[in-house]
Amino acid sequence: MRLVNFLKAGRCTLGARKGDTIIDLTAAGLPDSVDGLLALGADGLAQAKAAAEKGGAGIALASVELLPPVLNPSKAIAVGLNYIDHAAESPYKDAPKYPVLFHRFPSSWVAHGKPLVKPKSSDQFDYEAELAVIVGKAGRHIAKDRALDHVAGYSLFNDGSIRDYQFKSHQWMIGKNFDASGSFGPDLVTADELPPGAAGLRIQARLNGKVMQEANTRDMIFDVATLVSTCSEIFALQPGDVIISGTPAGVGFARKPPVFMKQGDIIEVEVEKVGVLSNGIANE
CATH class of the missing domain: 3.90.850.10 (Fumarylacetoacetase-like, C-terminal domain)
Incomplete structure (x- = not known):
């Protein structure tokens, strides 16, 4: 699974990237960033994988602004x-x-x-x-x-x-x-x-x-x-x-x-x- 942080309507959003398409995981009820997802531990990653496999309306990668994959590491x-x-x-x-x-x-x-x-x-x-x-x-x-x-x-x-x-x-x-x-x-x-x-x-x-x-x-x-x-x-x-x-x-x-x-x-x-x-x- 490839996880990304990206901007959607000016706000950080969690996504799963599949080729040139991003699945909006925040819209599926998950946190709004990779940081928030990692804070949930293994259960969070499992939920993200299930949501990504379920899919949904994809967003074209070329249409979004990517952010670093971790925004605020403690170290x-x-x-x-x-x-x-x-x-x-x-x-x-x-x-x-x-x-x-x-x-x-x-x-x-x-x-x-x-x-x-x-x-x-x-x-x-x-x-x-x-x-x-x-x-x-x-x-x-x-x-x-x-x-x-x-x-x-x-x-x-x-x-x-x-x-x-x-x-x-x-x-x-x-x-x-x-x-x-x-x-x-x-x-x-x-x-x-x-x-x-x-x-x-x-x-x-x-x-x-x-x-x-x-x-x-x-x-x-x-x-x-x-x-x-x-x-x-x-x-x-x-x-x-x-x-x-x-x-x-x-x-x-x-x-x-x-x-x-x-x-x-x-x-x-x-x-x-x-x-x-x-x-x-x-x-x-």
């Missing part, structure tokens, strides 16, 4: 250097022994189809293709062998990075949280639609149609179960929390010469079986 945790080749191309060189975690704020991302904003203060606007993991079941100190039970589904994330600001200090927060510098969406694909832990899926970034990053999610240093378990050591995970699981090699700053995004570019993130996240670039 959005990004993972740095989670592919060996990307760690090697970075200034840090060595693969981490423990996940490198940092926070990404909802104000720093936009939905599928919306422009990413290149800030006035930098010309080093970089792309990062990532798989997003969306928590569906709360938990603390989650054992690794039970961690996937806490995952509702997966989405796509472009961890857009302002590189000169990222490397101004040892903390990456400022370079990763410029307003509207990243993107998230378009769907939440429920975990039952994908291999366990979304492993074994091709991941790509394409800039103006050219493949810049290509790898496989099996290449993660810390897999999804490890990331969920590790994050839960630190804080209780809540439904709707997002873990942005890291990017492979091929980012712009590591190329010779560097390649950064500029106004008019189109950047696409694709993960096999999850979909495509596409955004244009606009100047601030």
Whole structure:
């Protein structure tokens, strides 16, 4: 099942996407957002699946404005250097022994189809293709062998990075949280639609149609179960929390010469079986 948040008459509405059609699940008596649905737990997802299978009047995907698949996570945790080749191309060189975690704020991302904003203060606007993991079941100190039970589904994330600001200090927060510098969406694909832990899926970034990053999610240093378990050591995970699981090699700053995004570019993130996240670039 593919769940979306979209605008209907100016209000957030929960939908199930089937190809180019959206089934209005809010009209079927379910909450008005994915966030609200996840708060209902497994019963909510089961109700959504039944309503989606029942169908009803569909809305053309092309006629609606999509919103990010989670609107207000209590936490959005990004993972740095989670592919060996990307760690090697970075200034840090060595693969981490423990996940490198940092926070990404909802104000720093936009939905599928919306422009990413290149800030006035930098010309080093970089792309990062990532798989997003969306928590569906709360938990603390989650054992690794039970961690996937806490995952509702997966989405796509472009961890857009302002590189000169990222490397101004040892903390990456400022370079990763410029307003509207990243993107998230378009769907939440429920975990039952994908291999366990979304492993074994091709991941790509394409800039103006050219493949810049290509790898496989099996290449993660810390897999999804490890990331969920590790994050839960630190804080209780809540439904709707997002873990942005890291990017492979091929980012712009590591190329010779560097390649950064500029106004008019189109950047696409694709993960096999999850979909495509596409955004244009606009100047601030």
